[in-house]
Amino acid sequence: MTCEWAEGYLSAYLDDALDPQLRKDVGAHIETCAHCQALADEYRRNDQLLTTLAPIEPSDQLRQRIFESPAFAALAQKLERETAAAPPGRVSPRRAPLVVRALVPLAALLTLSLGAALLFKQGLLPFGATSTAQQQTNTIGGPGSFDLPLSAGPRLVFLNSGTLWSVAEYAPNSVTNAPGAPQRLTPTSAHVVAWAVSPQGAANHDGGARIAYVDGLTGALHIAHSDGQSDTIVGSVSPTQSPGADLWNSPAGHAALTGLTWSPDGSQLAYIAATADGATQARIVSLSNGSTLSAGASFEAPIGQLSWSGDSHALAFTTISTGETTVIVWRSGHGVVTTPADANVSQATVAQFGWSGSTLSWTTTHAGAIVGVYALPGNSSTPSQLTATGAHYAAAGFTTAHGGAWLLASDGALSEARLASGGVNWVANTGATASHIAWSPNGAMAALIIGDKLVIWSGAGQTTLAQGVTGQPVWSPSGAQLAVTEAQNVMIYRISSEAATQVERLSGGDSVLALAWATDERNLAILESRGMLLVTTDGVSQTLLTSHQADGAALSWSVAR
Numbered sequence: 292m293t294c295e296w297a298e299g300y301l302s303a304y305l306d307d308a309l310d311p312q313l314r315k316d317v318g319a320h321i322e323t324c325a326h327c328q329a330l331a332d333e334y335r336r337n338d339q340l341l342t343t344l345a346p347i348e349p350s351d352q353l354r355q356r357i358f359e360s361p362a363f364a365a366l367a368q369k370l371e372r373e374t375a376a377a378p379p380g381r382v383s384p385r386r387a388p389l390v391v392r393a394l395v396p397l398a399a400l401l402t403l404s405l406g407a408a409l410l411f412k413q414g415l416l417p418f419g420a421t422s423t424a425q426q427q428t429n430t431i432g433g434p435g436s437f438d439l440p441l442s443a444g445p446r447l448v449f450l451n452s453g454t455l456w457s458v459a460e461y462a463p464n465s466v467t468n469a470p471g472a473p474q475r476l477t478p479t480s481a482h483v484v485a486w487a488v489s490p491q492g493a494a495n496h497d498g499g500a501r502i503a504y505v506d507g508l509t510g511a512l513h514i515a516h517s518d519g520q521s522d523t524i525v526g527s528v529s530p531t532q533s534p535g536a537d538l539w540n541s542p543a544g545h546a547a548l549t550g551l552t553w554s555p556d557g558s559q560l561a562y563i564a565a566t567a568d569g570a571t572q573a574r575i576v577s578l579s580n581g582s583t584l585s586a587g588a589s590f591e592a593p594i595g596q597l598s599w600s601g602d603s604h605a606l607a608f609t610t611i612s613t614g615e616t617t618v619i620v621w622r623s624g625h626g627v628v629t630t631p632a633d634a635n636v637s638q639a640t641v642a643q644f645g646w647s648g649s650t651l652s653w654t655t656t657h658a659g660a661i662v663g664v665y666a667l668p669g670n671s672s673t674p675s676q677l678t679a680t681g682a683h684y685a686a687a688g689f690t691t692a693h694g695g696a697w698l699l700a701s702d703g704a705l706s707e708a709r710l711a712s713g714g715v716n717w718v719a720n721t722g723a724t725a726s727h728i729a730w731s732p733n734g735a736m737a738a739l740i741i742g743d744k745l746v747i748w749s750g751a752g753q754t755t756l757a758q759g760v761t762g763q764p765v766w767s768p769s770g771a772q773l774a775v776t777e778a779q780n781v782m783i784y785r786i787s788s789e790a791a792t793q794v795e796r797l798s799g800g801d802s803v804l805a806l807a808w809a810t811d812e813r814n815l816a817i818l819e820s821r822g823m824l825l826v827t828t829d830g831v832s833q834t835l836l837t838s839h840q841a842d843g844a845a846l847s848w849s850v851a852r
Contacts, residue, residue, distance in 0.1 A: 297327050299532050303524055305334055440518040441474055443851045445809055447816050449823060450842040453482035455504060458836055460809055470825050470834050476519050481506040487551040488847040491810055499850035503551050503560050510534045512562060517849035525576045526583055530567040538565060546571045546593035554603035561597050561606055573608055586621035598644035607651050609641050616640045620651055628672045633663045635680050647695025647710050654687045661687050664697055666710050677708045678715055685724045692734025700725035719748060727763055731770035738764040738773060745775055756784055765806045774815055776803045781817055783828055797826050807846035816846050
């Protein structure tokens with residue numbers, strides 16, 4: 292380990308925010324390096340001196356007025372762009388030289404005074420509101436403060452300009468259950484290029500409480516609590532500490548950016564690491580002890596499509612070499628199994644994985660059609676083919692219900708392939724062929740896109756809900772509601788075993804890129820090209836959280852505890 296490498300981790304080392312092995316390596320270097328030892332001692336003295344400074348806190352009213360104003364949001368965006376354009380610094384901004392740190396309180400006081408005078412003079416307020424008889428629209432100027440820990444409860448997370456932002460579904464002390472203002476979740480020293488929130492569900496009692504992200508400036512893999520606390524480096528997806536565009540634009544770099552995958556119980560995080568020789572390797576971090584293990588060897592061709600089994604004991608992924616796709620399955624305590632993805636069509640690729648217990652299943656696609664469905668039991672190294680050789684399907688959807696089942700669409704009909712019984716059985720005629728299938732969370736019914744129609748199918752029959760559909764349907768966590776885009780509107784339907792009825796039409800006003808249900812199903816986040824909306828599902832209130840479009844089309848809900 293060189294001095295340059297050690298200095299990059301020195302601040303995190305002193306904060307005890309490194310995984311055990313990395314902390315051990317940095318500590319060993321400091322013990323034998325007089326330069327780094329002196330630097331560490333200086334950091335400790337600075338921290339000690341800072342504890343003697345009296346804190347300066349603005350009033351709550353002044354704080355809200357400044358940090359939630361459009362003017363402050365514009366300034367924050369400018370600083371973010373400048374930070375992203377600057378080369379990564381090796382010394383944490385929390386431990387700048389003492390002469391600079393001593394000026395911070397004075398600068399803060401001066402900034403508050405001048406900022407308050409300017410904002411009060413201009414009459415800027417954090418919120419502007421317009422209302423109609425049926426709907427109230429609130430606008431929040433843009434991302435605001437960085438004040439950790441963030442308030443507890445459900446929070447919407449999104450990425451903008453290399454920073455993760457978090458919005459409380461319900462602002463603290465709000466009497467109207469209005470959402471909070473966007474708050475910075477990641478530090479200014481980081482430029483986030485990939486992220487994932489730990490899953491919420493029955494398998495994870497602590498669901499949504501952690502967020503994993505990759506810092507594109509250093510390649511470091513971080514895990515932080517959803518309230519922004521305990522930000523810890525647990526590994527790296529890069530072979531160097533200063534990865535550049537050459538890595539991120541390479542096949543290995545692209546693989547690393549798409550590899551963050553939480554186990555269903557939230558106890559493990561799988562990721563893809565690029566190696567020094569250009570290969571890729573699947574690795575797993577255990578949150579219980581901070582250890583990292585490799586899920587098999589490294590592969591010259593990029594790997595991808597990481598998928599955990601429901602019991603969090605097995606991980607599947609793929610690699611493509613010379614046009615042929617291989618499925619790799621790592622099972623805890625049982626080693627690795629590799630098998631061709633499709634025994635009949637060598638150029639076919641994996642379209643989707645599905646797990647039922649220890650059995651892995653997948654569909655393969657070639658030339659725009661699904662050409663095979665396979666199942667690999669946990670005690671086998673050879674998959675069985677569920678579909679007939681030569682059969683083609685237009686769409687497929689998997690559910691863990693019924694012992695694991697695929698719903699397949701072709702030639703104006705639906706067929707079902709159950710893992711337990713094998714084979715494919717016809718279940719319904721649909722007239723035209725479905726292009727998309729989305730099972731409800733409990734597997735009781737499925738939403739189909741047939742042409743521009745939204746159709747609900749179950750064993751009891753099928754119902755057409757809407758026409759003019761322009762996006763894919765998104766089920767609420769309980770499966771009781773369904774959201775879908777129609778032109779520039781988002782429609783919400785209430786679904787039951789007896790009937791499906793339209794509940795609300797939520798006006799979008801712009802192209803919809805993504806939808807994300809809150810866990811309590813009382814709010815729906817809508818990502819548009821103009822920004823981010825949070826809308827109550829009764830349609831009464833909508834809040835424009837930020838006029839800055841999120842990076843990509845990813846939205847996720849976390850739970851700060």
